[in-house]
Every structure is written in structure tokens, then in C-alpha cells.
Amino acid sequence: MLPMWILWLIASGVFFLGEIFTVSFLLFWPGVGAFLAFLTSLLVPENLLLQVAVFVISSVIMIVFTKPLVNRLFKNKDDTSMNNSAIIGKKGTVIKQIDDQNPIGQVKVNGELWSAIKSDKAKSISVGESVIIEKIDGVKLLVRKP
Numbered sequence: 001m002l003p004m005w006i007l008w009l010i011a012s013g014v015f016f017l018g019e020i021f022t023v024s025f026l027l028f029w030p031g032v033g034a035f036l037a038f039l040t041s042l043l044v045p046e047n048l049l050l051q052v053a054v055f056v057i058s059s060v061i062m063i064v065f066t067k068p069l070v071n072r073l074f075k076n077k078d079d080t081s082m083n084n085s086a087i088i089g090k091k092g093t094v095i096k097q098i099d100d101q102n103p104i105g106q107v108k109v110n111g112e113l114w115s116a117i118k119s120d121k122a123k124s125i126s127v128g129e130s131v132i133i134e135k136i137d138g139v140k141l142l143v144r145k146p
Contacts (some may be wrong), residue, residue: 004051008038025070026063033059091130092116092143099124107141108130116141 015031037055044050087109098105098118105125107116118125119134120143131143 003041004042004045004048005038006012008034008041008051008055014040021132024100026067029062030055030059031056032062087133087141088135090133091146092128092133092141094131096124097124097127098143099103104140107133107143109133109141112115114141116143118143 002094012031012034015027015034019025019027019031033055036058037051040051042137090109092104092107092109094116095108095113096102096106098116100123103117105116105118107114116131117137117140122145125131125143125145130146133141133143134146135142
């Protein structure tokens with residue numbers, strides 16, 4: 001049978017390797033706990049209960065007390081919209097007329113073509129007119145005249 005210090009070292013490596021692949025910053029703490037248990041097993045090789053206690057207690061303490069701190073320190077403070085909602089409020093140009101006979105037209109926004117429907121009571125919005133994007137409804141834009 002392998003000495004316990006080898007098993008603790010392997011467990012620590014597995015936790016750290018798992019952290020690299022998951023990037024959740026949760027497996028890091030048991031990795032540190034396993035490393036502390038490894039150090040304990042070098043100092044007190046015959047006391048398995050103490051080694052397990054060091055692993056469990058240190059892992060739990062680090063998860064409970066440092067995980068919230070790390071989340072606060074590394075919180076993403078950038079509130080830039082990274083999805084399609086970033087175009088709400090922007091201007092677009094009508095490419096295909098939107099009226100009562102053709103309720104779904106096309107609008108070009110930021111170089112992208114979107115299907116669009118009018119959100120106001122305007123009779124029609126002609127090709128070449130500017131519109132304001134009010135909302136995204138599924139894959140269609142709700143637009144109005146400025």
C-alpha cells in the first residue's frame with residue numbers, strides 16, 4: 001500500500017488539475033486542504049484521523065471564508081452589454097419597407113440585417129428611413145420612427 005503522503009499529494013494534484021479545467025475556483029480550496037493534509041502526513045504519518053481532519057476543516061474554512069471574498073474581488077464590474085440587447089436604443093436603417101401589407105420588414109443595424117416590425121401606429125416606414133430599436137422580440141426588432 002502507498003504511504004498516505006503520496007495519496008494526499010495525488011489528491012492535491014487532482015484537485016488543482018480539476019480547477020484548471022473547470023475554472024470555478026471551488027476545487028482550489030480542497031486542493032490546498034489536501035496539500036495541508038500532505039504536510040500533516042509528513043509530520044504525523046501514523047495519525048490518519050488527524051490528516052483527514054486537517055483536510056476537511058481547512059477545506060471547509062477556506063470555502064466558507066475566502067470564496068465570497070474572491071468573488072467580490074474578481075467580480076466583473078463591466079456592465080457593457082455583450083449580447084443583442086446592446087442594440088436597443090440604437091438607430092437603424094430600413095432596408096425593406098414596413099407597412100400594413102408587409103408587417104415584417106428589414107432593418108440594418110451595426111452592419112447586421114434584422115427582421116423588424118413597427119411598434120408605433122405609423123402607417124408605414126419606407127426604405128432608407130431611420131428607425132430607433134425599442135425592443136427585441138424573439139428574432140425580430142420592434143422599431144419606431146425617431
